[in-house]
Amino acid sequence: MSADTIFGKIIRREIPADIVYEDELCLAFRDITPQAPTHVLVIPKKPIPKLADASAEDKELLGHMLLMVKSLAEQLGIAEDGYRVVINAGTDGGQTVFHLHMHLLGGRSLQWPPG
Ligand code: DGP
Secondary structure, X not given: OOOOOHHHHHHOOOOOOOEEEEOOXXXXXXXXXXXXXXXXXXXXXXXXXXXXXXXXXXXXXXXXXXXXXXXXXHXXXXXOOOEEEEOOOOOOOOOOOOOOOEEEEEOOOOOOOOO
């Protein structure tokens, strides 16, 4: 059993979030500290703490999330110019909330490499 996080509270509507999409498997909402004009987080409703905790049984879920990111980029008007999809995986990866999430960032030209 994984520990509850702030994202679990957002899924259960215990705290507010600017939700942009939801289906039976996933939720997408705007990041509270946006790093780009468009910064949305896509999370599974299943509480997988980090990418290293995902397993073969999550294959369909992970593919679903990635396709959701693609659709959201189109919906949010950043698909044509381009965008970045990031998963911070574990402490050295910069992960601070231990509920798996994909960052969708766009609306400006992004630098590489990240810090
Ligand atoms: P990461 O560093 O990859 O674990 O990213 C966590 C992100 O979650 C970070 O960009 C800020 C965002 N975040 C943290 N708390 C909240 C919250 O309460 N609401 C929203 N919308 N975003 C949050």
